[in-house]
Amino acid sequence: SVATNINSEASKAGDELQGLRDFRITPSQTTATGQPLTHYHSLLYSLLSWERPRATAISFASVIAFILAARFLPLLRWVFKFLYLSLGLMAAIEITGRILLAQGLASSFRPRKYYTIPKETVEAVLEDFEQLVDFFLIEFQRILFAENIVHTVVAFSAAFFSYWLIKILPLWAFSLLAVTVAYLGPLAYISNQEIIDEQIENAQQMINSQATHVKDLAGQQTAQATVLVKQYVGDYSAKAQEYIGRSRSASPELSKAPVAIKAEPSSPESKVRQTDFPEAPQDEPTSEPSAPEIKSELIPAS
Template identity: 40%
Template sequence: MSDLDNSTSEGTATQTVNGEVSVNFNGYKLPILFESKADFSGLANSASPQESDTADSDQPLTHYHSFFYDLFTWKFPRATGFFFSFAISLILAFRFVNVLRYVFKATYLLFFGVAFLEIAARPFGVRGFISSVRPKRYYTIPRDSLDRLFGELHDLLNFFVLEFQRVLFVENIFATVVAFFASFIGYFLIKYIPFWALLLLTTITAFTAPLIYLQNQEVIDEQIQWANEYANAQLANGRQIAEKYIDDASVRARATATELTQKVQSYAVKKSPTTEKSQASPLPKNDGPAHEFPDAPKSDLPTVDGTSDVKAAAPEPIVA
C-alpha cells in the first residue's frame, strides 16, 4: 500500500511505502530526512512502556530490554548510527578536551554578558536590556516531568539489575560465556590501557558485535554448535576416564584393606597362644627328662690310684 502526497514542486512527490519515506524526482527515488525521523520514531516506540518480554521465571522485563536490543542490533540504522557517533564523540571529547573548563568559561561569559548589558545603559537613564525582557514568572520544572524522569530512571536501573541476574543464573549460556570472556579480557586490558580507551573499546564492541553476528549468523551458529558438541564429547570422555580411575582406586583400596585385615588377624593369632601361656603359668613345668647332674662327692677329696693327692707334711729338721 502506498500513499502519494501532494508534490512539493513540479515533478517531485513524496511517497510512503510500508512506513519508508522517499522522494520521487522525475521518476528517481531519493531518500530524505524523513527516513531518519522514522528511525528515531521507531526507536522511541521501542523505549515506550508496552507489553514486554518475560524471563524464564515468568517475570516481566522492562521496556528498555526491547530498546537496547533494537539499538545494538541496528534495527533502525540511522538512529543507531547517531547514538554510536554521539557516544564515540563524547568519549573522545572528555579525553582530549577539558569539557569542565569550557563549561565554566561559558558560564562566566554568560553572566558577564548579561551584567554588561544591564549596567551599560544605566548611566544614560535607560532601563537595562535584561530587565526589560525579564519574564513575569520564572520557569519551573513540573512535578509530572520529574515523576516521569524518576520513573524512567527506575526502569533503567531495573533493566541493568534484571539483565545481570539473568546472566548470573545462566538463563542463556551463550550470554553468560560472552560476559565471562568480556570481563576476563577487561581484567587484563585495564592493566595496560587507560580507562577511556577501555570504555571506547567497549562501546565499539557493543555496537559492532551484534551487527557482525546478525550478518554472519549461520556461520557463527555452526561454529558454536561444533564447539558445544566438542566440549560435550570431551566432558563425556573425561567423565569416563574419571570413573575408570575411581573404580581402579576403589578396587586397590579394597584389596589393600583386605590384605591389612588378614595381616592383623594373623598377627593376633600368632601372638595369642604365647600370651595365654604366659598368663597361665609364669614358670613352665618340667615334666620331661631334665638334664642329669653328677651327685655331690661324699668324701672330702677324691683319690687317684689308691693314693692321696695330698702329701703329708715333712717333719721339720731338728736343729743340733
C-alpha cells in the first residue's frame, strides 16, 4: 500500500542519513605533499557522489529550502518575535503568580541545575570545526597548485563565470545556482562518466600535441633568430674593423715615421788671449785739481 511504501522509504532515508552522519572515515589517500586528508573528504564525496541518494536528495532539498526561506520569509523577525513573546509570557505569569498566589509561577518551573554544554562535546565540536577548516585549506591549495589539472580548470571556469554572474544575479539566486551545480554536477558526471572521460582524454591529447607543436616552432624560431643575430654581429664587426683601418690610414701623424733630427756640430770656442785685456796701471792714482784751481791757473792776475 501507499502507507507501507512511505514508511519503507522513510526508514531507508533515516538509515542513510544516520550512515552519512556516522561516515567519519579518514581516507587512506594522501596529498602530493604526503599530508593525510580529513574525514570531510570522505563525507562530502559520499554526499555529492550520490552513494546514498536519499540522504543526498534530502540535504539538497534542505539547502534549497533554506535559501528560499531566507529570501522570501522574514526569518530574523520571526526569531525576535518568538523571543519577545516567550519572555513577555514568562514575565506576565511570574508577576501574576506573585500578586495572586504570593508565589511566582515561572520560577517554580526552574530546573534544579541549568543546562550546560559538556566539555567533551565542546572539544568534539572544536575538533570537528578544525577538520572542516583544514578540508577547505587543503582543497584550495591542491586546486591552486594544480595537483589535478582537471580540477584546476574546472575551478577556474567556475570562478570566471561566477565573476560575471554575480554582477547580474542577486545573492540568493547566485547561491541557488551554485548549490544546484554543486549537487547536480557530480550526478550528471556519474551518469555520463564514460563519455565525459573520453572527451577529457581527447582534449588532453589535443592540448599535448598543440604544446609539442608550439615547442617545436619556438625552437625553430629561436635557432633562426640565433643565426640571424650571429650574422648581424659578424657584419657589424667587419664594418667596425674596416672603419678603424681607414681612420688609421687617413691620419698623417700616425702614418709618418719619426724624423731623426740631425745634430749640427757646435763651432769651437775661441780661445781668450791676454792681449785682449788692457794693461793694469802700475802707478798709484793722484787726486785731480778741483775746478776753481784750474780756473785760477788759466786766468792771469792783473
